[in-house]
Amino acid sequence: MQVRFASRPLRRISLALALLGLFTAGLRGDPVAERYHRLAAKLRCVCPCHQSMLSECSNMQCSARAQLDAAMVKLSQKVRSGDSDELILQAFVQEFGPEVLAAPPTHGFSLVVWIMPWVAAGLGLWALLAVLHYWRAQRPSAEPATAPAAPAGDGDPALARVQAEIARELGDWERRE
Amino acid sequence: MQLFGAYAVLLAFVLAVYAFVAGVVGHLRRRRRLIVSAERATLAVFPALTVAVLCLIGLIFRNDFTVAYIAEHSNRALPFYFKIAVLWSGQEGSLLFWSWLLSGYAFVVLLGGRLRPGRAADELSPKHAHRALVPLASVILAGVEVFFLALNNFAASAFASLPVGTPADGNGLNPLLQYSQMDIHPPLLYLGYVGFAVxxxxxxxxLLKRYPGDRWIHITRRWTMVAWLFLTIGIVLGGLWAYKVLGWGGYWAWDPVENAAFLPWLTGTAFLHSVMMQEKRGMLKIWNVWLVFATFLLAIFGDFLTRSGLVSSVHAFAQSSIGGWFVIFLAIAVAVCLAAFFKNKDFLKSENPLESTASREAGFLFNNFVLLVAAFAILWGTLFPVISEWVEGQKISVGRVFFDRINVPIFLFLLFLTGVGPLLAWRRTSAASLKRNFLGPAILGAAVLALCLAMGWRDPYPLVCFALAAFVLAIVAMEFYRGARVLSRRSRRGLALSAVELTMRNTRRYGGYIIHVGIVLLAVGIAGSGFNQQTEGPMPYRAKLAVGPYTLTSLAYTQDDNANFSSEALIVRVDQGGREIATMYPSRRFYKASNQTQSMVADRSTLLSDLYLVYAGDDPETNQPILHAYWNPLIAWIWIGALVIGFGTIIALLPSRTAAARRENPPARVAETAEVAQV
Known part of the structure; x- marks a missing residue:
């Protein structure tokens, strides 16, 4: 049985050739190619593979990639015609929805996704410092701070001797055990 | 066989329900016979489910397409070594496999730790003191089994028949799953996920029994390490599969299903560190309990994400209605955890306060803080598309850009702590000690940073990663060297033998160091992606393409055909520095049963870099093959790092020679036995 592997329609090949041209131009430091790559890296497939538009879609049942590939050919044309980055990305969002953007925008409700991890980190750090402060406040003052917390060597006399010897050389090594 | 399998699953469900109900009643009314009876029922679930799993495997090998699951996921031409993967390739089969693994864990726990009939808990030696917990732990495991077996019986039966007729052949296994990694990756991942139930x-x-002493935390830690080991290897094997199979040149895409596996790994890792504070200093008891709870709940939540269709993922199972079951179970599990905690929280009071921020305890606190922030950021990013859809009515995508930007700095800080933590002393570290221990490694790290800058590398993250890697490796090497040198002087043996002796005397500590080395190697492999190069182009006869240090030349084009698939391959010569070094065969397969085409990656891997070729199909007009070429530096170190982590974890799980000596200490035994007797 002869099976042809014409993977995608003509548009796909046009895209490959457009990419090839832009890559070749990119090797020469062509600002148009660099801009194309920068914009393409901000876009991704809207199927569950969620791969960058610069990569191969890994989802064999992808129904969106052909349309996206066609749009990428248009992208190369728009880059050459000098449309602004925002205008080009907005055109993709209008056609495919916000899912086409590789990263959430940094305005509107999407800003929440960027802020929350750092808010959580800040709150966590604040809680951590509060706990440290509380514990330090509870520290018994009479107890000598230099006493070892756990028996050195975990009950093994030989290991304890080794640790004692290292401790003599290095000061407080045994307390790390 | 189909009916037999279905009845075996039903029997397992009945046994699990009995084990749970009888166990709860037995413990509430202190009826020993009922408890023993519940244990026996829990034990019996495993053989019942083994029969069911064997039945399903038998049906798969017999190509019995009356069973809907087999018609959907297998076919006659599927090679026998992939037929076994059919068991976990679909929703129903993988759920049955999950239940079987869970019952297997419960079986091992009970067989290894069950009190013999007629023997009381107070007769236990300290070594076996944790066995007093086994009866109640087995009831809890039976409760978890009830949920999954309910799914197996009433929501997603692997033995259900097709509604009408029997097809001559099945739809076949998803081509993406027809790889050797798929015979190992899912079982290991599931062993990790399920293992956190123990x-x-x-x-x-x-907590429920207010069990005195620290024995329970020892056994909890050991089981967490077992599950963590499986989950780690499972996650890395998943990355290896993605790398070798999906053909996009990477191994981790921050896909929701990947994240789902990573979340319990992060909290499990946090627990494995903070548990030391409880063992050594009697601190962070509440925190540890909640880390164990969170790890289990996140494992179940990950399973929910994978199976419910809540988030879109190329790795997820088809959208199904079982999400509601998971939500109910998660709600019950959270309620039980909260109730148990609030009823017994006075039992979890810390025995010691923190004395200094320059101490091992503070180091662990920061380690836990960083791991938890990473877990939150990943969970938040994973769920944000769902949240944004609820709030705004449209899904806002959160992909690799977000996860990389948020997590890379977090994980670099964690890498720093990996080196710093072990050098801090318990209770307090003096400034002189800090200087003495950190100066050498810090100078080495700075030297590596300077060297990288001198080589013209400017991407900050890989540079910082390489510098930190050198810093951590120097610290670990120093730790081994110091201990081995002293032992070597005493025993007059070589340094290498002394290092082995040192490791076996404290497997946990030095196994932990080996794990840290593995983490460093993994980080170096990941940092290599900062130098990746990729290109693509048409490759007619004698066409050339350059990527990294390689020049690729198309030599020929070949075709093949068998019962399962037909294939086409490009033959590509690889030259480096004007010298031919290899011939590679990137290909594409057309799977006949599923009518799907799949790129077969050709990968030439060395310790320094991978050359990764993907044959992306032909130009329909010119018939010229299109080739994607990737040059991925250092990627092999990810897989090597995972092997080192696995090795280190196995070492850490081995009993130390010191532990054996401690067990011979009679006064401790008496004291602890007395404590157990009060339970």
Whole structure:
């Protein structure tokens, strides 16, 4: 049985050739190619593979990639015609929805996704410092701070001797055990 | 066989329900016979499910397409070594496999730790003191089994028949799953996910019984390490599969299903560190209990994400209605955890306060803080598309850009702590000690940073990663060297033998160091992606393409055909520095049963870099093949790092020679036995 592997329609090949041209131009430091790559890296497939538009879609049942590939050919044309980055990305969002953007925008409700991890980190750090402060406040003052917390060597006399010897050389090594 | 399998699953469900109900009643009314009877029922679930799993495997090998699951996921031409993967390739089969693994864990826990009939808990030696918890832990495990077996019986039966007729052949296994990694990756991942049920059961049992002493935390830690080991290897094997199979040149895409596996790994890792504070200093008891709870709940939540269709992922199972079941179970599990905690929280009071921020305890706190922030950021990013859809009515995508930007700095800080933590002393570290221990490694790290800058590398993250890697490796090497040198002087043996002796005397500590080395190697492999190069182009006869240090030349084009698939391959010569070094065969397969085409990656891997070729199909007009070429530096170190982590974890799980000596200490035994007797 002869099976042809014409993977995608003509548009796909046009895209490959457009990419090839832009890559070749990119090797020469062509600002148009660099801009194309920068914009393409901000876009991704809207199927569950969620791969960058610069990569191969890994989802064999992808129904969106052909349309996206066609749009990428248009992208190369728009880059050459000098449309602004925002205008080009907005055109993709209008056609495919916000899912086409590789990263959430940094305005509107999407800003929440960027802020929350750092808010959580800040709150966590604040809680951590509060706990440290509380514990330090509870520290018994009479107890000598230099006493070892756990028996050195975990009950093994030989290991304890080794640790004692290292401790003599290095000061407080045994307390790390 | 189909009916037999279905009845075996039903029997397992009935046994699990009995084990749970009888166990709860037995413990509430202190009826020993009922408890023993519940244990026996829990034990019997495993053979019942083994029969069911064997039935399903038998049906798969017999190509019995009356069974809907087999018609959907297998076909006659599927090679026998992939037929076994059919068991976990679909929703129903993988759920049955999950239940079987869970029952297997419960079987091992009970067989290894069950009290013999007629023997009381107070007769236990300290070594076996945790066995007093096994009866209640097995009831909790039976409760978890009830949920999954309910799914197996009433929501997603692997033995259900097709509604009408029997097809001559099945739809076949998804071509993406027809790889050797798929015979290993899912079982290991599931062993990790499911395994977290065991520490959860012990922890909850200890809390409910207000179990005295620290024995329960030892057993919880060991089981967590077992599950963590499986999950780690499973996650890395998943990355290896993605790398070798999906053909996009990477191994981790921050896909929701990947994240789902990573979340319990992060909290499990946090627990494995903070548990030391409880063992050594009697601190962070509440925190540890909640880390164990969170790890189990996140494992179940990950399963929910994978199976419910809540988030879109190329790795997820088809959208199904079982999400509601998971939500109910998660709600019950959270309620039980909260109730057990609030009823017994006075039992979890810390025995010691923190004395200094320059101490091992503070180091662990920061380690936990960083791991938890990473877990939150990943969970938040994973769920944000769902949240944004609820709030705004449209899904806002959160992909690799977000996860990389948020997590890379977090994980670099964690890498720093990996080096710093072990050098801090318990209670307090003096400034002189800090200087003495850190100066050498810090100078080495700075030297590596300077060297990288001198080589013209400017991407900050890989540079910082390489510098930190050198810093951590120097610290670990120093730790081994110091201990081995002293032992070597005493025993007059070589340094290498002394290092082995040192490791075996304290497997946990030095196994932990080996794990840290593995983490460093993994980080170096990941940092290599900062130098990746990729290109693509048409490759007619004698066409050339350059990527990294390689020049690729298309030599020929070949075709093949068998019962399962037909294939086409490009033959590509690889030259480096004007010299031919290899011939590679990137290909594409057309799977006949599923009518799907799949790129077969050709990968030439060395310790320094991978050359990764993907044959992306032909130009329909010119018939010229299109080739994607990737040059991925250092990627092999990810897989090597994972092997080192696995090795280190196995070492850490081995009993130390010191532990054996401690067990011979009679006064401790008496004291602890007395404590157990009070339970």
């Amino acid at each position: 520490p959860f059961a012990f922890c909850l049992a200890a």
